[in-house]
Amino acid sequence: MKKFYKFMISREAGIYWQIYFGVLIIVGSVVPQGDVKQIENAKIPSILKSIIIGTQSYDLYKSPIFLASLAVFFITLSISTYTIVYPIFVNLFKITKTPAKKHLLRSPLLLEIKGADFEKAKKVIKKRRFRLINEKEGLLHFERGKLAKTSAMFSHISLFTILLGVSLSILTSFKSSAPLVPFEKISIKNIVARAESKGKWVTSESENWSIKVNSFRMVFHPNGMVKQYYSDLSVLDNKTNFELDRQTISVNEPLVYNGVYFYQASWGISHLAVVIDGVAKNIALQPLKSDKGNVSDKIKLGKTDAVFFMDKKNQVFVFDLDGQPINQLIKNDTVNVNGSKVELKDIVLFTGLQIKKDQGIPLVYFGFILLIVALIINYFSHNQLWLMENDGKYYLVGKANRSNYLLEREINLVADLIEVDKTSLVKNTTNV
């Protein structure tokens, strides 16, 4: 049990966690997420189907397996931060201990030199940006880049900060959507009330404002592709109708008011504004499953029922219930359909707004920054260098927490600079 505990808080366990989450994410990428029906209808072996459904892999990131894994990971991370990373941090403020000569002699980075003048060596090695931290008889201890040891601390703190941010997000955020036609208004209270997801701490009691769509338009490229969608939005005071803010939003350019973000998320056809026998009506349209266009419910026109249909090219037709076209409607033109006079006044579009408030974002971003800092510190290495005299022999010994390669080059260079006499490499076969 003790062994297991030790393993769980070790760096090795951290590596296995990374691989484990990597594998989980592969599962999450390969298995379609969100809808169990997709899995039930999929043409895959039934055993695989039952495994996916049983483990809730179709909604992996909310599944008990994933959440429990995250919980265990953060518990072990907390313990290892306290038992391993925190002591490293505390030791940063203490002078690095100097090992005994016999230990240094077993170092894998050991170079015997013919001889050296310690006073001269001090100056030379200091010029190589090393700091002399201890001086004993026949032993000089230098180090540089001690801050490189903070990398683990930064990465641990960044993970905790991100976790905290995400937790705050879960508690304080809401996400809602609203398809609105021009001149339609919706209050923030209404938006929060119909939110798809809402944290426990979300409240809109004190909020007394609404959002109104003034217009929605699309701009096209010469080749017919959509260049951008624009919604002109106003923030209005509920009591006075005073315009508190106004902005035209587009994809990548949301409106922010009181920490609430309004994103241009989608658009669609809301209804047809028509006049039937002198009476103005709004005919609601729904998209067809075949994605060939939008169609209305059946409507009494003259003596028979009919439906309005709008194709992908925005052409509007009236069809009978057998699916036969009766007539095409042109904007501001009146046509006769089964004895009724029908005039198409307008095709009304809606703008799909995504509305969100998330107070965890600043913390999450701060966590991201800390993570990048940790990765940058990772480039650097804490290097220690000893110049030692033992039994009449002189040695240069090195230790690096990361780049042995670069320290080795440094030792070679220092040796060239301080050595009194040329000598050879020491044979060192001792296992360390």
Add this chain to the structure above:
Amino acid sequence: MDLAILETNLVTGTFWAALLSFILFLTSVVTKKQDSSKSQITSYLGYAGMIITFITSIAALIVKATVTGHVPWSNFYESMVLMAALSTLLFLVIYQMYKQDIIGVVMSPGIVILIGIASILPRDFRGNEPLVPALASYWIKIHTTAMIVSYSVFLLATTTAIAYLVFYFLSGKGISISKIVNDKPSLNRLSLASTGPSIQNNDVAMMDTKRIEDVSSNSPQRLSVMNDRLHFDNPHLALFDDLTYRLILLGFPILAFGIITGAMWANHAWGTYWSWDPKETAALMSWLFYAAYLHTRVGMHVKGKKSAIIAILGFAGIIFTYYGVNYLPGLHSYGFSVTN
């Protein structure tokens, strides 16, 4: 000349220049005299070929940007050409640092394959269409660029990891690399590879346990990285292992930066910084594998063959992120093909 034809010709030219460079570097390492420190004319020509590869690929991107009016890395094809250009630039820097033709032999095929695939992509993947609204943001210059830069670095890291495994297995089968490749890693640049005894056919197979008993006393580079030398008798293996490590060390934070800026862009455009979209999760998966690579080296002292395998696995994740997930529904499908 029609700009579209010019761009196609430039990409084709890039392919041939890179291929020619590979052949020249290969000729150089095979024909170089044993222990000769002189550079071959083929070395210079191979390097010049890579410079041309870089220039033509950049020129192709400039032409593409002129035609489309937006940054030339908005779809699959454009990003591949940019990746080839960046990989070539990085190669040129590495070559200057190490001056080893064997690096050219190992890295140029990755660039040749990349630009080769780009040049044969169907028209649907190479469109000159304007940006869709979601991509019309300054974030494309930050997030997408960071991702492509990291992919370029990892591409080269993978070539050296593959080279490591190839050399390892060839040596294990008793095929003497020293007889084929005469261009040894230099004394000045890689001391760990320089001071040891010359390659023996069967040394490599034993290298994970073999200890160095003797190190040349006349070597100008006196101390060798003992830790590394405990693992590597073969200078080429040491070189490839070191290059893979350093490249991953370089690419790793860039990938992290790319993922983080992607999350920020997603939050800015869609209102959520993480949607578990296939491309997001696949990128995170690759990042975790590379994190495992770095941690196993530092924390568990894993090197050589195992490290090379993890590095290749990481790149498999990158290929999945870059290409594979486009077949899954998600928020990033616009980057793949205009028909999507």
